[in-house]
Amino acid sequence: MSDNILEMRHITKTFPGVKALQDVSLAVRRGEIHAICGENGAGKSTLMKVLSGVYPTGSYDGEIVFDGKPVQFRGINDSEAHGIVIIHQELALVPYLSVAENIFLGNERRGAGGLIDWNRTNADAADLLASVGLRESPVTPIIQLGVGKQQLVEIAKALSKQVRLLILDEPTAALNDLDSAHLLDLLRRLRDEGVTCIMISHKLNEITAIADSTTVIRDGRTVETLDMSSADATQERIIRGMVGRDLSSFYPDRVSEPGEEVLRIEDWNVRHPTQDRLVVDGANLNVRAGEVVGIAGLMGAGRTELAMSVFGRSYGRNITGRLFIRGKEVRARNVAEAIRNGIAYATEDRKRFGLNLIDDVRRNVSAAALGKLARLGWVNGNEEIKVAEDGRRDMNIKAPSVMSVVGKLSGGNQQKVVLSKWLFTDPDVLILDEPTRGIDVGAKFEIYTIINRLVADGRAVILISSELPELLGMCDRIYTLAAGRITGEVPVGEATQENLMELMTKDRELAR
Incomplete structure (x- = not known):
């Protein structure tokens, strides 16, 4: 045999x-x-x-x-x-x-x-x-x-x-x-x-x-x-x-030069949509221009819930706390208001919530900011194609044309379409929730390079990831969450997988 x-x-x-x-x-x-x-x-x-x-x-x-x-x-x-x-x-x-x-x-x-x-x-x-x-x-x-x-x-x-x-x-x-x-x-x-x-x-x-x-x-x-x-x-x-080539480093080099504070939340509380419990409990965090700030936590810690609640209260109920953009308190009561205030959120589930898989690259890229292309209620199709072509070129999206159906692209290229969509809204702060989940190492490196380019242009990035090496390789500071509470804030120079895991499990029993 x-x-x-x-x-x-x-x-x-x-x-x-x-x-x-x-x-x-x-x-x-x-x-x-x-x-x-x-x-x-x-x-x-x-x-x-x-x-x-x-x-x-x-x-x-x-x-x-x-x-x-x-x-x-x-x-x-x-x-x-x-x-x-x-x-x-x-x-x-x-x-x-x-x-x-x-x-x-x-x-x-x-x-x-x-x-x-x-x-x-x-x-x-x-x-x-x-x-x-x-x-x-x-x-x-x-x-x-x-x-x-x-x-x-x-x-x-x-x-x-x-x-x-x-x-x-x-x-x-x-x-x-x-x-x-x-x-x-x-x-x-x-x-x-x-x-x-x-x-x-x-x-x-x-x-x-x-x-x-x-x-x-x-x-x-x-x-x-x-x-x-x-x-x-x-x-x-x-x-x-x-x-087909060597990657000299898993993460591209970046010189960190944080500027003014872009986003700050104070005493942020979010209740579960259907259950009587807090999923985010008194969170305080900030992120500055030119900075990548990570959020680490085990599954169920409240990372996505925190991000979505900040992004136009798209998750949770009875949300309380204060939200500041460039030092000015704002009220982002829905997604449209969040976008107008310079906040963008790339979901962890791109296939379900981030993209229309049966539509083309052009429509997906323009979807979050159609008002920028509209005149008297009509979308300028030529401008829409130009914007999508610019996104395809800038993000190196591998697709035959902007008329290609997004569902037929690879996972890495789909993720680049998501990023193109949110960059078209011209955000001050971009929240990326598991941006490299399910994509290969080469595409990851391209996504990391794009993130570095964004912060070099003065944008602020919040990176949520389940992979601690990714946070350590990409971030300037890392917040840890456990059972909805922020349990630590660690400069990346002082962070290790061990001390992050300790903070990620710190108050789980107490919080129950």
């Missing part, structure tokens, strides 16, 4: 006008964790969709060999029948169904007369939940679980299908450090139990920690496959393979 459970040979996949994969080959050994790395748009997800039957036999060239035999998958059901299960980055769970109903959706446990046997369904679901380390009741609605637990439910669902090869597309992209560590421990245990895993990830520290082998893909071609036990299988080598 071959050591390889999977071989993909000379896979070529073409879309109209685009060759997404060109002669890609991949071999995965039995019982290993095999990572796939590449920039956004390199073809990673396309390759896995070929493997899982999303793109069926006949829509691509090449051969798939699974467990030593050539296979042809006409759809997902065919691949799952062979024990190949894919978990996409966008989780495919039904929020208002229970955990058990989601686990066995399409694979129901039936009893007499073909009716669903609910006792068996819930009992089997409880066993599967225990196997992935979840203690939730099988009848709990999915909507009541956090993203980390939903990811584990997806894995439990895969285990219910007798999975032999588990494919995970960016499994930790939306998770905090603790949830990510728990998920990686689970993948190690599954590997020890004989389940082979393929993991697509942009988090190179996780790949070097967990992967047995790593295949690098660039521009739809296989670059190389590394044995991660080898001394030369470093993050730097993976990056070089991904982007």
